[in-house]
């Protein structure tokens with residue numbers, strides 16, 4: 001008979017040997033062989049086991065999109081983990097909380113249903129080696145949850161439990177979500193299984209529709225339209241008419257009239273994320289599609305200064321032809337301005353690529369999105385880009401008139417009326433001053449606490465008068481230039497006529513000489 005010490009020694013040796021074999025196997029066995037062994041192992045356990053397993057991966061199979069189901073399950077489980085999981089992960093805080101707990105990798109949590117049925121959730125992570133084109137290999141972490149339950153509850157779990165978990169998880173996500181401002185990374189920085197195609201920061205812009213200076217009736221109309229769009233009723237309506245649940249807005253107007261401010265106000269009103277799409281860093285149409293596919297629902301996709309982002313070839317050419325008549329100097333100035341705003345273009349995104357992405361077949365891949373284009377020069381845009389149905393609402397952000405001024409005065413100075421209001425109203429109608437410029441003059445300086453409203457309004461009044469005078473001088477100069485140009489044209493016409501007459505006179509004289 002073997003002694004206890006000998007048994008322990010034998011067991012120890014066996015374990016060490018097994019561990020050694022396992023280490024050799026994992027390191028040196030070819031991948032195909034390991035895959036075979038694994039698949040047979042799972043088959044065998046499947047024959048013996050009474051459990052069913054469902055896997056929920058962090059990314060969709062093609063790796064193009066983050067899985068919303070995975071996020072929902074994570075949210076659902078985070079409400080359970082603090083009570084029962086042993087290893088937790090403390091994630092960065094969202095909203096007012098200091099941190100949010102979630103399951104650590106390789107941890108399990110039991111969920112007991114109302115009818116006493118128990119299911120288990122496992123959080124897993126798998127390391128995979130990928131080889132890039134340059135031959136460099138890197139490892140990616142692919143996370144997934146596995147739901148395990150007894151096979152006799154299959155119908156109930158798949159039919160109702162999973163649906164409930166996903167629904168609750170999505171609701172928790174919406175409640176807790178910290179809104180984000182995304183910007184697209186250049187494709188050389190894409191790491192599909194990690195940070196992805198977009199970088200983000202928390203979105204905390206304070207602009208709201210209340211602080212937005214514009215005609216109150218127009219503002220109310222836009223607000224109503226947006227609120228209707230975000231309600232479940234609208235979803236049903238879009239389904240009924242067979243259109244993806246999307247809405248396009250074109251914001252146009254001179255600089256400083258509040259286009260970007262309006263985008264923040266919309267995001268704050270609907271509690272949507274904002275994706276600020278920089279088209280010039282997007283390499284080509286297929287990259288654009290991937291970027292748009294990787295956006296979540298309940299979001300706004302913004303392309304600012306759309307006229308500077310793409311080359312609208314056909315339309316631009318005909319516009320140029322029209323422009324040939326334009327004053328040379330004006331043309332040069334506009335070119336200069338354009339060059340300053342427009343970075344060197346490396347992007348191969350085409351107009352049709354953009355149109356396809358925003359309302360082609362690909363656009364229907366996720367719901368509840370608002371697409372906003374902004375531009376300073378609406379007439380330069382290709383009509384195909386902004387046609388109704390694609391851009392449902394065209395909103396003009398105009399220079400500051402009296403109604404908009406009253407909103408700014410209320411926000412900046414906290415007043416509803418003042419003796420200077422009459423004068424200011426008249427001047428605002430006569431001059432084109434942007435809300436940004438008006439807001440600047442209404443800003444209190446540090447030493448203007450006492451009687452700030454009087455000082456600020458006085459300052460606005462003065463700058464409006466200066467602006468009016470400047471505009472008058474400019475108009476006079478323009479008129480003078482036009483007059484000079486017209487004079488030159490008439491003079492040239494007269495000279496041309498004289499020149500044209502010369503050969504005729506010459507031949508007449510020659511004829512006369514011949515006769516003589």
Ligand SMILES: Nc1ncnc2c1ncn2[C@@H]1O[C@H](COP(=O)(O)OP(=O)(O)OP(=O)(O)O)[C@@H](O)[C@H]1O
Nearest residue numbers: 211212213254255256257258259260261435436439
């Ligand atoms: N309609 C407005 N209501 C409230 N504030 C405004 C408005 N328009 C401009 N402002 C103020 O002026 C600043 C600049 O405005 P904003 O960036 O929204 O202009 P924009 O139209 O986007 O200009 P650009 O065409 O140059 O991008 C804002 O930070 C805001 O304080």
Ligand SMILES: [Mg+2]
Nearest residue numbers: 259260304374
């Ligand atoms: Mg802007």
